[in-house]
Amino acid sequence: PSNISAWWNFGSLLGICLVLQILTGLFLAMHYTSDTMTAFSSVTHICRDVNYGWIIRYMHANGASMFFICLYMHVGRGLYYGSYTFLETWNIGVILLFTVMATAFMGYVLPWGQMSFWGA
Template identity: 90%
Template sequence: IQILTGLFLAMHYTSDTATAFSSVTHICRDVNYGWIIRYMHANGASMFFICLFLHVGRGLYYGSYMFPETWNIGIILLFAVMATAFMGYVLPWGQ
């Protein structure tokens, strides 16, 4: 769902700092069902991170950290996903 909604949002989004906020307003107001596509994308990302954190919690509960190679690869993947989300969401809105 993230890829599909992300593609639809990218069709109308402009990354220029002068027009980024107005393009989001355009998506929510002028695009048919643009508001629901935006909320599905945001809520899908939140649900994805909840699932990631539950997965880490399950690994802690069952003692998966006793397998250091597997655990370290998983933590590296978690940090990579968090860094990607930061680069794609937090940094563009901070400009």
Template identity: 85%
Template sequence: ANDALVDLPAPSNISVWWNFGSLLGLCLAAQILTGLFLAMHYTSDIATAFSSVAHICRDVNYGWLIRNMHANGASFFFICIYLHIGRGLYYGSYLYKETWNIGVILLL
């Protein structure tokens, strides 16, 4: 009947706003992955921290890309979390106490 590859049952009120929870998971995974790669080359000593960031950007293969992905990923994570919380408040998702409590625990 329709041209969908897979026809799965879905609620009729589902919209784009329900994607932000999944996007948060993807963002978190990307942040952890890029953070691990950056941590391999970063030095937290006060005298060498700036030069280690410069080393990552200049000398590490695709270090500039990983650093920018990590920096922009943090901003995208917060955009997604604000939209996710806003959607939850708008649709009254806080009425489901167990789900809301799990979300708050994950936030902490």
């Protein structure tokens, strides 16, 4: 078709980023302690003591940024091409956007460091 361009790749890239986030999140959860007194030290334990834990953590952190870049490009493409005229699909997308933003906020607060404290 004549209207296919690179802008239509961001939905697939979102799926790839989501799979990456789930996999790295599962690996991080294996060594994470959720107690408020030991949460930050468990994150430093992952980075210092777990084999390749530092790269998994940085893949998870940078993957979240890439996810949101792809998400905003996907929404921008939808606005540009007028995809908002399909109301049911668009409304589900908006609900998913706010759900992803809430989930990202929870992940931001999870390490319980100073930035997490002041972010909350």
